Amino acid sequence: MIVIIFSCLILYAAKPASTSCPLEITPNFVLVPFGGSISAVCKSLSSQLKGMGWESSFGGTGLVKGVSNLTLKIDSLQSWHVSPICFVNLNGSQCTKDLPVTVYNAPTFSQPTNETLTLQVGSQMSLDCSASGNPLPEYSWKMPYTSKVLTETQSVFNSSFKHPGPYECTAANSQGTITKRFTITQAPRPRRTLALMLGLFVGLAVMLCILGYFFVTPQGTFSSKKQSYTPGSATSAPV
Structure with missing residues (x-):
């Protein structure tokens, strides 16, 4: 008999405590545009409460005593990230519940x-x-x-x-x-580039003129042994 009682005590001590929180949030999630409004009600399902409240960077209430439900109200949400939490203080303990919020735009x-x-x-x-x-x-x-x-x-x-x-x-x-x-x-080409190209063309033209003066014969042929020639004068011929 003593063994049975002892076994029951061990089983009771090993039983995990309930992780449920006697809170209900309506609606249980929120989709809201940036700058939009939020309204959600948190309700305690336990009568053994000492107070409850909302923790939030927008619309937080802090601890409010003597109520069993509390409304979170945000007129204009100016943040992309907000995580409201409803909490309730029971006899000797506190439990919380999150309200998921998605801000879209x-x-x-x-x-x-x-x-x-x-x-x-x-x-x-x-x-x-x-x-x-x-x-x-x-x-x-x-x-x-x-x-x-x-x-x-x-x-x-x-x-x-x-x-x-x-x-x-x-x-x-x-x-x-x-x-x-x-x-x-x-963008148009820089003037410096245009001036350089024009200078190259002018220089090439001058060089061609000089080469023509020294190496092009009166007959229009090219020769590296060009002699002076006067129109109408006789040319020397081999004897």
């Missing part, structure tokens, strides 16, 4: 909507189409030199500049789609 660009760039051919081209949003946006690009749409996970397109024209970027998620346009024009 359509994509918005971090830079001006449209841009115009002037680049030299062969220079590095970097087009920034960065956008914020939740879920994270996906990007696609339309190029002036192809009809194919390039799908990218990166928000910045880097390439060597070869083709002027319109480059169009689209950022999209489940909440919306926005488009940004880059107009790329080709």
Whole structure:
């Protein structure tokens, strides 16, 4: 008999304590746009409570005594991350329950909507189409030199500049789609380069004139032994 009682005591001591919390939150999760409002009610299912409250960076209430249900109210949520927690103080213990919150938003660009760039051919081209949003946006690009749409996970397109024209970027998620346009024009060649090329052409022309003066005969043939010649005068002939 003593052995049976002792065994029962061991089994009771080894039984894990209940991990359930007598709290009920309605709704049990929230989907809200950035800047939107939240309203959720936390209700205690136990009558042995001393107080309850909401812990939250927005709309938190702290401990409130003498109530069995409490409302979390946020008029305008200005954060992408918020984790409200409802808690209840029971006799000698406290339990909590989380309210999952997902903040979503359509994509918005971090830079001006449209841009115009002037680049030299062969220079590095970097087009920034960065956008914020939740879920994270996906990007696609339309190029002036192809009809194919390039799908990218990166928000910045880097390439060597070869083709002027319109480059169009689209950022999209489940909440919306926005488009940004880059107009790329080709910069004129620097004046120094043009002057250098003109100088080379002039120098080549002068050199050809000099060579013609010394090595082209009056008959229009080329000779490295050109003699002086006066029109109408006799030329020397071998005897």
